[in-house]
Amino acid sequence: MSRTHHYTLTVTWTGNTGTGTSNAAAYARSHTLTVNGKEPLECSSDTAFRGDASKYNPEDMMVYALSSCHMLWYLHLCADAGVIVTNYEDHAAGTMVDSWGTEGGRFTEVILKPVITVTHEDMVTTAIQLHEAAHKKCFIANSCNFPVHHQPEVIVATR
Numbered sequence: 001m002s003r004t005h006h007y008t009l010t011v012t013w014t015g016n017t018g019t020g021t022s023n024a025a026a027y028a029r030s031h032t033l034t035v036n037g038k039e040p041l042e043c044s045s046d047t048a049f050r051g052d053a054s055k056y057n058p059e060d061m062m063v064y065a066l067s068s069c070h071m072l073w074y075l076h077l078c079a080d081a082g083v084i085v086t087n088y089e090d091h092a093a094g095t096m097v098d099s100w101g102t103e104g105g106r107f108t109e110v111i112l113k114p115v116i117t118v119t120h121e122d123m124v125t126t127a128i129q130l131h132e133a134a135h136k137k138c139f140i141a142n143s144c145n146f147p148v149h150h151q152p153e154v155i156v157a158t159r
Helices: 058-081 121-137
Strands: 010-013 031-034 041-043 085-090 093-097 106-112 114-118 148-150 153-156
Touching (some): 058 085, 058 114, 058 121, 114 121
Parallel strands (some): 114 153
Antiparallel strands (some): 010 031
């Protein structure tokens, strides 16, 4: 049985420096992401596109969405399989190619590189295998038209 979920948010441009979009250099790319009931998130474009490096950009968010969705499915699958994860840290990286003036840009791949700590040596094989299952269940990865790879490292906790 399928269920439908809806997500709403507000993006508000905050980059009018006084003359609006009178030319491409006249305005900031700053904007605020607001989701009802959550703290606002200050955003911009990537610095390659005249953005503010101190703020999150859409490309950061794309890689984050893939990493986070994968992690949440992975942890759920580990809990179901009896794999006890005590730490999870992903060093994800995305590659995007932009084609100014033609068809625009696109991500060509994202690589998730999670480092996972488990409590027992006998959990390592299953812990590695569950990444494929998590990938297949990830809502965000299933929505992408580029490959999402995962290169997990599993560590056994020392006592």
